[in-house]
Amino acid sequence: MVSNKRRGRALRGLIGGAVFAVLLATGAAAQLVHPPSASAAADTPWTGTWAVAPQSGGGTFNRQTLRQVVRTSIGGTAARIRLSNVFGSQPVTFADVQIAQSAGGSSVVTASARTVTFGGAGSVTVPAGGSAISDSIAFAVGAESDVAVSFYLPAATGSATQHQLGNQTSYTVAGDASGQATLSNPATSGSYSFLTNLDVQNPAAEGAVVALGASLTDGYASAFGANHRWPNLLAGRLNSAGHTVGVLNAGISGNDLLKDGAGPSALNRFQRDVIQQPGVKWVIFSDDAINDLGDAHPPTAAQLITGIQQLIASAHAAGLKFICSTLTPFKGAGYWTQTGENGRAAINAFIRGANSGCDHILDQDGATHDPGDVQRFLPAYDCGDHLHPNDAGYQAIANAVDIAAIFGASGGVRDVAQGRPTQVSSVGSGTNLGGANAVDGSEATRWSSDYVDPSWLVVDLGAAYSISRVRLSWEAAYGRAYQIQLSSDGGSWTTVFSTTTGDGGVDDLTVSGTGRYVRMYGTQRATQWGYSLWSLQVFGASGGVRDVAQGRPTQVSSVGSGTNLGGANAVDGSEATRWSSDYVDPSWLVVDLGAAYSISRVRLSWEAAYGRAYQIQLSSDGGRWTTVFSTTTGDGGVDDLTVSGTGRYVRMYGTQRATQWGYSLWSLQVFGS
Structure with missing residues (x-):
């Protein structure tokens, strides 16, 4: 058995020899300078787990703290952030930068909070047109979890580099409040300011996929704060399928393929927003061309196809796989015309053709159109404006991604514990701490036992599986000594992993065995509290009909x-x-x-x-x-x-x-x- 240790929620200070980088953009080119690193973690590459595409025109700040919450796609053993001033007109100083687990709203889990440094310093000044990448932080990031990043802006910033449609609440208060557990009477917005990236180190990471597009990629009209953008939903599917692929959202609402407007055009931002992303291996090009087609004087289909071919060539030159998306229907939208519809049909025909140059196709059109009127959204997927999907429509797009074809077969291995029935030895005092929380797919809910040894949690997979991996994400109350056990009948148990030196965080365990029931059997608590798990994931392939x-x-x-x-x-x-x-x-x-x-x-x-x-x-x-x-x-x-x-x-x-x-x-x- 092998334990791939991911340091976790009881966090342990900064990794020695961390790397700090400042990026200065000069027109289309950029230079990134890394000092030499002595970190033992340097052999593990960085992979993006969350990103937004930067835009100009944000608000101004002065002697204020910003707290922003991001939704990760994959987890990792260490983290770093990027702060961007790429569209700024003056230098911006960031101080008292902290990262922590979100506790909901403007609150953070204070025990998880860690200081973020830049070249060992507690503050960094980023010149106009530049960005800064932090040192490595000993902060275990959970997959599909909410992470809060706070920083203090001690001087006037000028107009912030932002991402306008954050679809997530960000918080601002006067003074330096980065260390506060909950911000007092904060002002709120739905945009991100300065923060553009969260990266992780994860030895199991296969790379990152960037979703490049406009408002459909940005998640316009999806439920606010629910992370129902189709890239978020794709991340969930990848994780459930046993893949460790970061999903990075580079959508900008209103963005065009060929011309600048709501952000630089897809052609002009491709280098920064796609090719320079950490660990990128794939790009899904989504919906920009719909906005081009909706212009009062739209480009021709041939011009748009040439633009797509330029993106394909750039991706291939950088060693990336390029996934072309068909364009979704938009008849009934305010800027629909028959000319635009003809252009959409021509582009979709090109994408579906044998000579497109696309490595794979995401058929967003086929996933969302009304079979009775293929120029319109299926009513069940239409948010009401006939241009954007609702949450069900975004799920349909995510479901249309052929994971096996694009990212490789996982041999049928997936998280077979999610949503399955559980049994527990006990439930601790408090609200909503039942065993089902450990298998609900969320890192915001948890199971907690009474303050007693032994304690256990069992999940019934519903059928026998060949189990290859078990992942435990511990809350601060973790197990010092515990076993992972399998059973065919829930009565006779076989131990496939055992430790007496557990140190919390995330334990990603390679195991081997077959069973219908999986049990975490704790024999020694590490704290005065019980055993507390944010999640228990079991990865296996089916061993029978179910x-x-x-x-x-x-x-x-x-x-x-x-x-x-x-x-x-x-x-x-x-x-x-x-x-x-x-x-x-x-x-x-x-x-x-x-x-x-x-x-x-x-x-x-x-x-x-x-x-x-x-x-x-x-x-x-x-x-x-x-x-x-x-x-x-x-x-x-x-x-x-x-x-x-x-x-x-x-x-x-x-x-x-x-x-x-x-x-x-x-x-x-x-x-x-």
């Missing part, structure tokens, strides 16, 4: 009027919640299994509004479908179907309702291996 649809992402043709009738209800493991469509034929529900499975059985539990005629279809890419079951005489109730086929996506495609209502499913179960 319901592979439970908890997986869904897409639907529509959602009926009413409360809580979304597609996720059909795969939540409960017969008390349901998906319901509008009163229309055809209607459909798709579940993304996350990997290809051999499907042997599909079980549908209908509510009173059922399908008279429907098909069960499988697909490897979510676009081309094979029918494995069809009926025109459905009679409701429970349909338990024996089928045969292989696919990653499963669709119930209804063509005739049996009632005046829509299609309504209590559950859709898919059994595969």
Whole structure:
């Protein structure tokens, strides 16, 4: 067994021999100077876990503290930040810079807070047009976690380099308050100022993917503060699939491919916002050209295609894979014209063509258009302005990314514990500390035991898996001595990892064994408190037939009027919640299994509004479908179907309702291996 130790939430000071860099931009060129580093961590490259694209025109600050919260994509053993003054008109001094785990709102977990230095100094002055990269910080970053960065601005800044659509609350107070646990009566905004990057060191990191685009990439109209931009949702899919790939969002709302306006054009910012990102290996070019097509005097499709080809050539020259996105429909939007629509069709045809030069395709158009009117968004995915998706639409885009084709097959290995039932020895006093929190996919909730040894947490995976990796993210109350154990029946246990020298933080463990049940069995607490886990992740490949649809992402043709009738209800493991469509034929529900499975059985539990005629279809890419079951005489109730086929996506495609209502499913179960 091998433990890949990621220092964690009980943080341990600065790594010796850290690196500080100042970047000075001169026009299109930039020079980055690194002093020699003696750090033992220097062999582990840096990979971006969060980023925004800088813009001009931010607010001004003077003798104020800013606290900004970022959502990571991957975790790591150490962190560093970048502060940008690239669009500033005067030098900006940053002092009392701190990083900590967010505790929600303007609050931080004070025990996690660490000072950020630059060349060993507690402050840094960044010249106009430049940026500064901090020293390495001994701060363990959790995947898909919220990290707060605070800094004091002791002098007038001039207009800040910003990212305008942060879609996340940032906080400002007078004076130096970086060390405060909670800011008092802060002013708030929805933008980021000066902070553009958070990078990590992670020996398992495969690289980073940059999402380059405009407002659809920026997450316009997604739920504020919910991190439902499609790049965030893609990060979740990658993590669940067992990949360690940083996802960096370089979207700018209003951005164009060919001309400057809302930020430099995609062509003019490609070097800085994509190629210079730490660890970048892939770029997904998304939606900029829609804004070009919406101009009063739009460029021709040929001009836009030439621009895309220039980006492809630049990416390939830098050794990057270039993923082309088809352009989403926008008929009904304020700037839609038939000329723009013709341009969109021509660009999509180019992208789908054999000679595009694209390494892969993300078919955002196919994932979001209305099958009955392909020039418009599917109503279930339209935020209402006919240009931007809602949260379900952003999920559909993230689901359309072919992870295996782009990032490589993971052998079916994924986090098989997420959302599964748990049992615990005890639950500590306090609010919302149950075992389910350790497997809910969030690093903001936790399980905590009573103050007693031994204590344990068990997760039931639902079927036997071949387990290769277990990841524990400890809160400050961690286990000094504990074991990871596997069982086929929940009674007889085999130990696959054991330690008596646990030191908290994140333990990323390589293990080997097969089991349905996984147990963290703690025998010695490191503190006076109990055992407290932000997350327990178990990575494995299926060893038997099970319901592979439970908890997986869904897409639907529509959602009926009413409360809580979304597609996720059909795969939540409960017969008390349901998906319901509008009163229309055809209607459909798709579940993304996350990997290809051999499907042997599909079980549908209908509510009173059922399908008279429907098909069960499988697909490897979510676009081309094979029918494995069809009926025109459905009679409701429970349909338990024996089928045969292989696919990653499963669709119930209804063509005739049996009632005046829509299609309504209590559950859709898919059994595969």
